[in-house]
Amino acid sequence: MFRSLLSLFTLLTACASGPGPTASAGAEVVGEPGQTFLLDGSASAHDGATYTWSVLDGPEVAPLIDADEPVAYLLPEAEGVYTLGLEVCDALGRCEAATTRAIVGATARRSASFGGASFGGGSFKGAGGFGKNQAPQAQASASRALGAFSALIRLDGSASTDPDGDTLRYRWSFTTRPAGSALTDADIQDNTSALASFKADTSGTYDLRLVVRDGVTSDSDLLSGLVVKLLQDNDPVDDEVLAPGSATIETAR
Structure with a gap:
């Protein structure tokens, strides 16, 4: 039973x-x-x-x-x-x-x-x-957030274009991070938008990739060699402009 x-x-x-x-x-x-x-x-x-x-x-x-x-x-x-x-x-x-x-x-x-x-x-x-669809062209750039009292790095994919005028979808992701960084793709704010940002957690070189999609085909752009330097309390460089804990960036792009 x-x-x-x-x-x-x-x-x-x-x-x-x-x-x-x-x-x-x-x-x-x-x-x-x-x-x-x-x-x-x-x-x-x-x-x-x-x-x-x-x-x-x-x-x-x-x-x-x-x-x-x-x-x-x-x-x-x-x-x-x-x-x-x-x-x-x-x-x-x-x-x-x-x-x-x-x-x-x-x-x-x-x-x-x-x-x-x-x-x-x-x-x-x-x-x-x-031949009915032309692939989009991804274009990525980065800059430090002016006046920010944190290591906020702005990412800009708005220069990406589509020959057919299709609406683009965006995806930002890290490809490499400096040793000691605990950041993941989830730490990129608005990582599915043309304009995104992330807060660097350590000095070093960050590489990111932007993928754009028009619904049929995709293209990517590698933002490489993004060197972030976090300023310390005793760092005399740019003290009048940057507060301790904020960042300077250099990039080969």
């Missing part, structure tokens, strides 16, 4: 929980080394699911931006074929996985056999569909 009730409870629980998640890693993406590849898993079906993107195979372990989001970005530097995996899990621990490929470079395109592919997440069948 107890076993029958337990079986019935298990059956009712399974029915109440509904179907598990469905994973979709999107179409294959094609482009050149150094470009930003958009991986679109937004067709995966399940409310409240968690997403995990990973590089399963390829000529290098290329960086992934937003690897825990439905839409992620691959930044390959080496030519070749990359296999990307997406795992979608629900609150009950039920998971489903899917894969897609990023085909990087002319040699990889000649050697790979693929059907309907996409550039930056937009599907196309032949050259006709490919």
Whole structure:
């Protein structure tokens, strides 16, 4: 009797929980080394699911931006074929996985056999569909917040453009931080806006990347060599302009 009730409870629980998640890693993406590849898993079906993107195979372990989001970005530097995996899990621990490929470079395109592919997440069948959208151009810059009594660094992506006049989406992220820094991408205020900022927590060199997306294709700009110097109480430099604890910055850009 107890076993029958337990079986019935298990059956009712399974029915109440509904179907598990469905994973979709999107179409294959094609482009050149150094470009930003958009991986679109937004067709995966399940409310409240968690997403995990990973590089399963390829000529290098290329960086992934937003690897825990439905839409992620691959930044390959080496030519070749990359296999990307997406795992979608629900609150009950039920998971489903899917894969897609990023085909990087002319040699990889000649050697790979693929059907309907996409550039930056937009599907196309032949050259006709490919030419309908022009990729945006990302442009990033940085400056110190004038008069700020903190190490606030302003980030500006408003110079980014789209040849088609499409509305752009923005994503700022750190690529490198100085030793001792505890900052993460979440510490970039308004990191999905053209104008963002972060408060440096230590002196050193910060590198950031801006990814812009027009809904079909993407582009990125690396803001490298951003040297931040936090002023101390006994630092005589710019004492009349900068308060202790604020920052000066230098950049090669």
